[in-house]
Amino acid sequence: MQTAAALTMVRDDAFFLAAWLCHYGGALGRENCYVINHGRGPEVTALAEGCNVIGIPGDAHKNFDMKRWRMLNNFVMGLRCYYDHVIVGDVDELVVLDPAAGRDLLSFLRETPVNRVLTPLGLEVIHRTDVETAPIGERILGPRRHVRVAPHYSKPCVVSVGTKIARGGHFTQYDKLHTPEHLYLLHLKYCDRAAYGAAMDRRNAMTAEIGTGIKGAAVGRHWFAEARGEDDAVFDGFSQLPMQEGFDMAPLRRRMQRSWKPRGETGYWEFDRPAQQAQYLLPERFVGLV
Template identity: 65%
Template sequence: MQSVGAAVTMVRDDAFFLKSWLRHYGDVLGRENCYVINHGRGEAVADLAKGCNVIGIPGDPHPNFDMKRWRMLNNFVQGLRCYYNHIIVGDVDELVIVDPDDGRNLLEYLTDQPQKRMLTPLGLEVIHRIDLEPEAITDHIIGPRRHVRLAPHYSKPCIVSHGAKIARGGHFTQFDRLIAPDELFLMHLKFCDFSEYSSVMNARNQVTQDVGVSVKEAAIGRHWFAEARGEDRAVFEAFEHLDQHEGFDLGWVRKRMHRSWGPRGDTGFFQFNRPEYDAQFVLPDRFIGVI
């Protein structure tokens, strides 16, 4: 039994993403080191996550859902630090990977890392180019999907071995150093499949409808609300118009992150600039099957 690394997420339904999360972290860390907070105590989540540490909590709608969620995750992660060297924490549609060129799997990579730090993988959004990628996703996502876009919003300090507080959404921490290794990426999967996107958005829109308050009144991401959703097919058709970049050298992105690093006002948190990049890349062959 290893105590190097654990993974933590909170999920309500979202079977498609949970299966990927369980395969990705369960295979390399061991299911006994995966912690799934089952929001609403869904039977499907409990069944899929057998062998993991499944923690059922009430699923009552609440306007401060995201605030409550990250307060719980913060405290839970700090508790796990008593038993693990590193904890990966994030949403169920976010997976941390090590560049295959590095030669180490995720557990081996974590074994070699010092403690008392926060690691920030570079955020990439896996996008479904519906004009080019008709193949359905079965066992693996990277293969049927090869296109990614830069997503600074998802460059999150999500590998934790320090006691610094994490902000709501997981985007900022009170750790005052930016450590963004070249070989680490965070793959955000929200847009990896057109049909799954529509299903997930329908479920999230229902959650905010049940809460019964407006975007301004709730501490829930704006993207959960039907009025901010837009037309699904148009969202995916727009991907083909992103600027296509050759190669896969993203060192310049990390350099910009470091140059803009500093305090987030007087909040006690730290941040880097997160501009919108009109850029997409094709993942090199070495990434096929990584998730």
């Protein structure tokens, strides 16, 4: 058995795919990266050279997200036959290990017991346009150092047991909560003002092609132009988030554990996900990690 594979599905998101490939290709080896190319885009194929690229039709569909996660679930279960751990998520989500752990991600997974689901603590990398004026180059962390806590993105995304993952990847039917101390999921949606606008334009165009409203589609509200709001207002708002001292995330993990419970009668499990109006400055040791 190989130690770990990473799996994502992407359609035209070259900016985020490049970051995903740099991170997981470097950490796990491109031969252990699986990219589902929705629409068989040639740019995705070119960027993901050396990875396992699976092309699928790109037809727009109102139940896009349901179909996507049904397929990802099946791929995860198949890859588990050959890998101890499978990391699955959106192309703008990266599982990282705090360098304070003293080892890299692959070493950490190699030493982690199987037959469980790991839930990294979710952090959104935010572009503080008022103070972060340098463009992103080969690495994101450096030009961007600010994060906000995002319980919605504390996803059960490192899988080494047979389970079902809910649409969006937010819940599984595994009944225990493992939140390793140094493990984080970085959500990159807001890491760059220009990249955000371009991605939202593409998603708005896709939902317009579907031709149904928010209530008639199994796609996140943020994919619809009418729910988008003003991009500048979104990024201007980041400067208003209260800045927290230090970088102690242990209380947040304890809060997740205390609220762990069944998600109604669905068979899934969850923890409370209160909105967090706070931001942190990533310690210097994270620079260059992504």
